Amino acid sequence: xxxxxxxxxxxxxxxxxxxxxxxxxxxxxxxxxxxxxxxxxxxxxxxxxxxxxxxxxxxxxxxxxxxxxxxxxxxxxxxxxxxxxxxxxxxxxxxxxxxxxxxxxxxxxxxxxxxxxxxxxxxxxxxxxxxxx
Numbered sequence: 001x002x003x004x005x006x007x008x009x010x011x012x013x014x015x016x017x018x019x020x021x022x023x024x025x026x027x028x029x030x031x032x033x034x035x036x037x038x039x040x041x042x043x044x045x046x047x048x049x050x051x052x053x054x055x056x057x058x059x060x061x062x063x064x065x066x067x068x069x070x071x072x073x074x075x076x077x078x079x080x081x082x083x084x085x086x087x088x089x090x091x092x093x094x095x096x097x098x099x100x101x102x103x104x105x106x107x108x109x110x111x112x113x114x115x116x117x118x119x120x121x122x123x124x125x126x127x128x129x130x131x132x133x
Contacts, residue, residue: 002052003051004060005060006048007048007049008046008063008070009045010044011042011043011045012042012074012078013042013079013080014078014080014082015038015041016039017032017036017037017039017082017084018031018036018094018095019036019084019095020094038084041123043100044121044122045119045121045122046119047066047104047108047116048116049061049066049114050115051115060114061112061114065112069107069108069112073108096129097127097128100129101119101120101129104121109133118132119132
């Protein structure tokens, strides 16, 4: 049976910084350099949803449900904030672009019945990370 892919794109501004919880502030600065300090980006997130299109509606998924999950799991937690502090996940995990992509995939996959095929997080025009499982 043919499968379709839908890509939802969201944008938001947020800060982050790199740190390991077992290191001191000084050790984190030595390890991560200037990225140990909070710095802001205009993030772009691409979310690939895969599945079989409903022949009646012509849609792959319920966009309202997808958008609600994106709002609650991404935008409300991180928009305008430092995502290093936006969720307890980032207390134990460095707030890297790679980790954010994985976090978003995990949260949306747990909330939606449709398959989240891939998440791409772009922090600026020359750095992005993707997560697929």
